[in-house]
Amino acid sequence: MKKFFYLSALSLGMMCSITACSDDDDENWKKVPSQIITAENLELETNIPTSSDASVKLAMTDAQNGILTLNKVVRGADEIEINVTVVEQTDGTFKFQGEKSVTPATKAAWVLLSSTNVKVSGTITLEGKATVTVSTEFVGDIVKKYQLCDAVYYADSKDRTNIYAPGRLTWVSPYGEGGNAGIAADNISTVGTNVLSAAMIQLLKDVEFKADGSIVASYAEEINITMDQMIMAGMGQLPSTDGIVWKTSPTNLAYWYVKGEHIYVVLNIPAIVTEALKDAEDSQMTPEAVLQIIEMVKSMSGADIKNLLGQLLAGLEDDNMLKKLDISKISDSDIEKLISYVIDGFPLNYRTTQLEIKNEEELVRTVNDLSIYLDKDLFDIFMPALYPMLPDVDALLKNTNIEFWGQSIPLWNMIQMLTALNSMTEIEGIWNVTTRFNLGISLGDNSYKK
Numbered sequence: 001m002k003k004f005f006y007l008s009a010l011s012l013g014m015m016c017s018i019t020a021c022s023d024d025d026d027e028n029w030k031k032v033p034s035q036i037i038t039a040e041n042l043e044l045e046t047n048i049p050t051s052s053d054a055s056v057k058l059a060m061t062d063a064q065n066g067i068l069t070l071n072k073v074v075r076g077a078d079e080i081e082i083n084v085t086v087v088e089q090t091d092g093t094f095k096f097q098g099e100k101s102v103t104p105a106t107k108a109a110w111v112l113l114s115s116t117n118v119k120v121s122g123t124i125t126l127e128g129k130a131t132v133t134v135s136t137e138f139v140g141d142i143v144k145k146y147q148l149c150d151a152v153y154y155a156d157s158k159d160r161t162n163i164y165a166p167g168r169l170t171w172v173s174p175y176g177e178g179g180n181a182g183i184a185a186d187n188i189s190t191v192g193t194n195v196l197s198a199a200m201i202q203l204l205k206d207v208e209f210k211a212d213g214s215i216v217a218s219y220a221e222e223i224n225i226t227m228d229q230m231i232m233a234g235m236g237q238l239p240s241t242d243g244i245v246w247k248t249s250p251t252n253l254a255y256w257y258v259k260g261e262h263i264y265v266v267l268n269i270p271a272i273v274t275e276a277l278k279d280a281e282d283s284q285m286t287p288e289a290v291l292q293i294i295e296m297v298k299s300m301s302g303a304d305i306k307n308l309l310g311q312l313l314a315g316l317e318d319d320n321m322l323k324k325l326d327i328s329k330i331s332d333s334d335i336e337k338l339i340s341y342v343i344d345g346f347p348l349n350y351r352t353t354q355l356e357i358k359n360e361e362e363l364v365r366t367v368n369d370l371s372i373y374l375d376k377d378l379f380d381i382f383m384p385a386l387y388p389m390l391p392d393v394d395a396l397l398k399n400t401n402i403e404f405w406g407q408s409i410p411l412w413n414m415i416q417m418l419t420a421l422n423s424m425t426e427i428e429g430i431w432n433v434t435t436r437f438n439l440g441i442s443l444g445d446n447s448y449k450k
Contacts, residue, residue: 075257113140146443167196198233264345302332373440
């Protein structure tokens with residue numbers, strides 16, 4: 001009997017010891033830090049350049065599962081929570097993985113984007129250091145290759161603002177007296193659209209919004225548009241694109257995402273600098289130098305940036321019209337807003353339309369149009385700063401001759417005939433009563449040409 005009790009006690013002790021050890025092992029998952037992990041302790045890899053203040057947080061729910069929170073990691077979504085499976089590794093780290101399909105937060109975005117598929121994987125240590133890989137895939141109608149609109153097309157002959165063109169300028173302003181009210185802005189819209197379109201079709205062939213968030217474009221190897229072509233474009237005749245050699249841009253120069261009612265375009269400025277200077281000799285500008293400048297500007301206030309720009313303008317020659325630029329007319333907050341666009345992406349307005357292009361009553365083709373444009377709010381920021389320059393611009397244009405079909409003609413005579421402007425200084429008056437201003441391009445999945 002004594003032996004029985006001894007063996008029972010020994011067995012019970014061994015079981016308790018084993019259980020205690022097992023409990024200690026099982027409790028390790030409770031030690032995984034749940035605080036927010038930022039840049040100094042975060043190694044983050046994404047397929048789209050992310051915000052510099054991106055962070056992650058892992059909250060364990062049990063020994064094998066947790067919730068990974070991504071803050072400003074995925075463009076277009078400030079915060080995403082993803083259920084992840086977690087496995088403790090032999091080295092004491094915890095490995096996790098998971099995925100989630102995120103739908104747009106606004107109905108406006110659903111027109112272009114149905115979902116964003118997010119996959120995550122990585123490791124986290126008990127010391128709070130994390131390595132995280134995030135892969136995003138966009139799904140929606142925007143994910144395709146669009147052709148630049150190849151004609152100036154008015155969808156409604158009675159509404160001259162309802163226009164689709166390679167380069168679009170819509171300007172509505174009642175400036176003027178009597179029967180001339182609104183004529184200047186309307187004429188500038190027509191001429192500006194034609195001239196911009198002439199330049200755009202010589203520059204850009206197509207744009208592809210890829211599922212991984214990159215933007216790839218076919219662009220002209222060289223731009224050879226002549227003054228004669230620009231003048232003829234102002235009169236409504238676009239130049240031919242025959243003979244243009246098209247190149248495909250690298251995939252890392254620009255990225256896109258949809259948020260709210262805007263398409264955001266993020267420029268990879270260091271990569272753009274690298275591409276632009278790859279054939280340059282002895283260039284002092286490097287991607288590293290650009291990054292340093294960007295980081296410096298990010299840390300500056302709007303007032304500091306205005307002061308710096310003011311010093312640069314003051315150093316210009318007296319006959320340089322840029323010296324007349326009045327930076328004081330731009331608020332500190334607007335300067336900071338513009339800088340945020342460079343860092344986080346430029347917010348572009350968009351409109352989708354299905355166009356039925358007809359020859360009289362016969363349907364010729366259907367074009368799914370995506371119009372992308374900047375609106376008046378952006379230009380309101382810096383237009384007042386330009387007003388002091390207008391007298392100098394006016395004088396320059398009125399004292400310039402151009403060659404047109406082999407003859408020298410006054411440039412201002414041509415501008416006045418096409419726009420009905422008497423002076424460039426009228427731009428201030430036109431802008432002050434402007435009700436609508438859009439500047440952009442039209443893209444389609446078919447041709448606009450008849």
